[in-house]
Amino acid sequence: MQLIARTLAILLLVAAPAWADDIRTERVHFHKGASSATVKGTLKGYDSVDYVLGARAGQSMNVSMATDNTANYFNILAPGKADEAMFIGSTSGNQYEGTLPASGDYKVRVYLMRSAARRDEVANYRLEMIIQ
Numbered sequence: 001m002q003l004i005a006r007t008l009a010i011l012l013l014v015a016a017p018a019w020a021d022d023i024r025t026e027r028v029h030f031h032k033g034a035s036s037a038t039v040k041g042t043l044k045g046y047d048s049v050d051y052v053l054g055a056r057a058g059q060s061m062n063v064s065m066a067t068d069n070t071a072n073y074f075n076i077l078a079p080g081k082a083d084e085a086m087f088i089g090s091t092s093g094n095q096y097e098g099t100l101p102a103s104g105d106y107k108v109r110v111y112l113m114r115s116a117a118r119r120d121e122v123a124n125y126r127l128e129m130i131i132q
Contacts, residue, residue, distance in 0.1 A: 022048075023048045023049065023050050023109070024047070024048070024049045024050070025049075025050045025052060026039070026049060026050070026051055026052070027052050027053075028051050028052060028053040028108075028129060030053075030131070035130055035131055035132050036128060036129065036130040036131075037053070037128075037129050038126065038127065038128045038129075039051060039126075039127050039129075040124075040125070040126050040127075041110065041124075041125055041127070042122060042123065042124050042125075043072065043110065043111065043112055043122070043123045043125070044120065044121070044122045044123075045112070045117050045120040045121070046112070046117045047111075047112070048109060048110065048111040049109070049110045049111075050077075050107045050108070050109050051107070051108040051109075051110070051127065051129065052105050052106070052107055053105070053106055053108070053129060053131065054104065054105050054106075055100050055103070055104075055106055055131045056100070056103045057100055057101060057102050057103045058099060058100065059099070059100050059131055059132060060097070060098065060099055060100070060130075060131070060132050061076075061096065061097070061098060061099075061100055061106070061129070061130065061131055062096065062097045062128075062129075062130040062132075063076065063087075063095070063096045063097075063108055063127065063128070063129050063130075064094060064095045064096075064127075064128050065089075065094040065095075065110070065125055065126065065127045065128075066094075066125065066126045067094065067123050067124065067125040067126075068123065068124050068125075069112065069116065069121060069122070069123035069124075069125075071112050071113040071115065071116035071121065071123070072094075072110070072111075072112055072113075072116075072123035072125055073088075073089030073090045073094060073110075073111060073112075073113065074089045074094065074096075074108050074109060074110045074111070074127065075087060075088050075089055075108075075109045075111070076096060076106060076107070076108055076109075077106065077107040077109060078100075078101060078102055078104075078106060079102050079103065079104025079105055079106065080102070080104065085109075086101070090113060108127065108129060110125060110127060
């Protein structure tokens with residue numbers, strides 16, 4: 001029994017990096033006087049990117065993404081909500097428009113669906129973010 005437990009522990013330690021969710025984070029800066037920013041990027045496999053932008057409660061946010069991979073989406077996470085998305089692109093599409101509920105840093109998380117990530121697919125995208 002101890003041999004099985006040790007073997008399982010070793011397997012979990014070796015496999016853990018494959019389960020790790022390394023999300024690259026990039027702060028979005030608006031040019032002086034601008035209310036929008038556009039970024040371009042590429043994802044491969046399990047890559048994800050969080051684009052972080054500050055906003056105030058009551059402001060409107062519009063985010064849209066153009067991509068060459070139909071399994072490429074984005075989620076939006078409100079301030080203080082580390083893993084709870086207020087918008088889920090895979091069910092709602094690659095366009096969001098709404099009034100922000102809280103002040104703070106919002107994350108626009110760009111990712112590939114798991115099925116595409118397993119196949120190590122690549123996605124090239126253009127993400128436009130507008131805050132007014």
